Amino acid sequence: MNKNDSFFYRIANGNLVLQILVGIIAGVALATWSPEGAAHASILGDLFVGALKAIAPLLVFILVAASIANHKQNSKTAMRPIVILYLFGTFTAALTAVAMSFLFPTDLVLINAATGTTPPQGISEVLHTLLFKLVDNPVNALLTGNYIGILTWGVGLGFALAQASQSTKQVFADMSHSISQMVRFIIRLAPLGIFGLVSATFAQTGFSALAGYAHLLAVLLGVMAIMALVVNPLIVFAKIRRNPYPLVFQCLRESGITAFFTRSSAANIPVNMALCSKLKLHEDTYSVSIPLGATINMGGAAITITVLTLAAVHTLGIQVDIFTALLLSVVAAVSACGASGVAGGSLLLIPLACSLFGISNDVAMQVVAVGFIIGVIQDAAETALNSSTDVVFTAAACEALERQQG
Structure with a gap:
C-alpha cells in the first residue's frame, strides 16, 4: 500500500478545521x-x-x-508610509476591540479561575509591574512564562545580532523555522486536545459554557467586520481621497476569501502578490511590503489578543480604567506584530497581555484553550482580515505616492 493512501497519512495531512469540528462535536x-x-x-x-x-x-x-536579526534594509520604495499604515491599522484594531469589549463584555467559564490572580489597583501598578518584568532575568523569564521579559530580551538580542555574521543570522533563522515546525506539529494535535478540553469543560459546567463561547465569537467577528468594512475604509479614504470600497471589496474577494480557507498569511503571499500585479502596483514596493505585512500587519491578531484578554479580565472581576485600556492596546499591537505565522499563533501571545493585569500563566493558558475551541472560525476570519489588509494598505500608499508625485 502506498503510504500516501494510509489512514494515518490522511489523518496527519487532513483538513485541520474539519478535524477540530469533529473534536468539538465528539x-x-x-x-x-x-x-x-x-x-x-x-x-x-x-x-x-x-x-x-x-x-x-x-x-x-x-x-x-x-525576525529582527535578519531584517534587510529596504531600497528606495514607498515602504515608509506602508509600514506606518500597517502599525496604525494594527493599533486601531486593538482600540476598536477594547471599545467593543467594553460595550459587550464576555464571561468565560474557567476552572479555578481565581487561583494565582492579583488584580492591579490602577495604571501606576500596571506600569510598575511592566517595568520590573522588562528587566527580568531572561532565563527566569523563559522558565516562568514572563512574556514581557521574553519579548524585551528577544528584541534586544535581535538588534545585537543584526551586526553579526550572516552565518550566525542564518542559525537563528533556522532555529525560528524549526520552532515553527514544532508549533505546527502541536497544532496538528489540536483536535485531540480540544476533544479533551471540550469534554472536560462540558462535563464539569454543563452547557453554560456554550453561550459564553458563542458570545465571545460574536464579539470577535463583529470587531473584525467593523475593521474590514468601516475602519480600514476610513483609513484608506484619508490616504487616497476617493471612495475606498471598490478597492476594499476587491481585496476581500480576491485575497480575503483565499486566506480564510488557507488560514495562513504566509501561504497567501503569492495570492497577494498576484493581486498587487493585477492592480498595477510597483513591484519593487509590493515585493517587500506583502511579505512584511504577513509579519507586522496583524490587526486581526491584535483584536484576538485584546478581546480574549478583556474577556478574562471581566470574568475575574478586574476593573480597567481608560489609561490601562490604552496601554493594553499598545501591548496588543506590539504583541500582534510578533504573532507566529501558523494557525493559532496569536493565541499564544494572550498570556503576554494577561500578565499586565496580574493574571497567572495557568489561567491565561486556559483562555488560550478557549481561543482554540472557537478558533475554527476565529483564526480563519483573523487571517482573512490580516492578509486582505496587506494589499489594501499597500495599494493605498502607492496610489497616494503617485498622486503626490503627479
Whole structure:
C-alpha cells in the first residue's frame, strides 16, 4: 500500500478545521453521554495545554530575535508610509476591540479561575509591574512564562545580532523555522486536545459554557467586520481621497476569501502578490511590503489578543480604567506584530497581555484553550482580515505616492 493512501497519512495531512469540528462535536457528545469518560479524556486537553505552555516562550523569543536579526534594509520604495499604515491599522484594531469589549463584555467559564490572580489597583501598578518584568532575568523569564521579559530580551538580542555574521543570522533563522515546525506539529494535535478540553469543560459546567463561547465569537467577528468594512475604509479614504470600497471589496474577494480557507498569511503571499500585479502596483514596493505585512500587519491578531484578554479580565472581576485600556492596546499591537505565522499563533501571545493585569500563566493558558475551541472560525476570519489588509494598505500608499508625485 502506498503510504500516501494510509489512514494515518490522511489523518496527519487532513483538513485541520474539519478535524477540530469533529473534536468539538465528539467532546460534547462524550460529556453528555458519559461524564465519567469525559473526566478521563481531560488528560488529552491537559497534555495539549501543557505543550502550548512549553513551546510558547521559546516561540516568542526565537521568532522575534530571528525576525529582527535578519531584517534587510529596504531600497528606495514607498515602504515608509506602508509600514506606518500597517502599525496604525494594527493599533486601531486593538482600540476598536477594547471599545467593543467594553460595550459587550464576555464571561468565560474557567476552572479555578481565581487561583494565582492579583488584580492591579490602577495604571501606576500596571506600569510598575511592566517595568520590573522588562528587566527580568531572561532565563527566569523563559522558565516562568514572563512574556514581557521574553519579548524585551528577544528584541534586544535581535538588534545585537543584526551586526553579526550572516552565518550566525542564518542559525537563528533556522532555529525560528524549526520552532515553527514544532508549533505546527502541536497544532496538528489540536483536535485531540480540544476533544479533551471540550469534554472536560462540558462535563464539569454543563452547557453554560456554550453561550459564553458563542458570545465571545460574536464579539470577535463583529470587531473584525467593523475593521474590514468601516475602519480600514476610513483609513484608506484619508490616504487616497476617493471612495475606498471598490478597492476594499476587491481585496476581500480576491485575497480575503483565499486566506480564510488557507488560514495562513504566509501561504497567501503569492495570492497577494498576484493581486498587487493585477492592480498595477510597483513591484519593487509590493515585493517587500506583502511579505512584511504577513509579519507586522496583524490587526486581526491584535483584536484576538485584546478581546480574549478583556474577556478574562471581566470574568475575574478586574476593573480597567481608560489609561490601562490604552496601554493594553499598545501591548496588543506590539504583541500582534510578533504573532507566529501558523494557525493559532496569536493565541499564544494572550498570556503576554494577561500578565499586565496580574493574571497567572495557568489561567491565561486556559483562555488560550478557549481561543482554540472557537478558533475554527476565529483564526480563519483573523487571517482573512490580516492578509486582505496587506494589499489594501499597500495599494493605498502607492496610489497616494503617485498622486503626490503627479
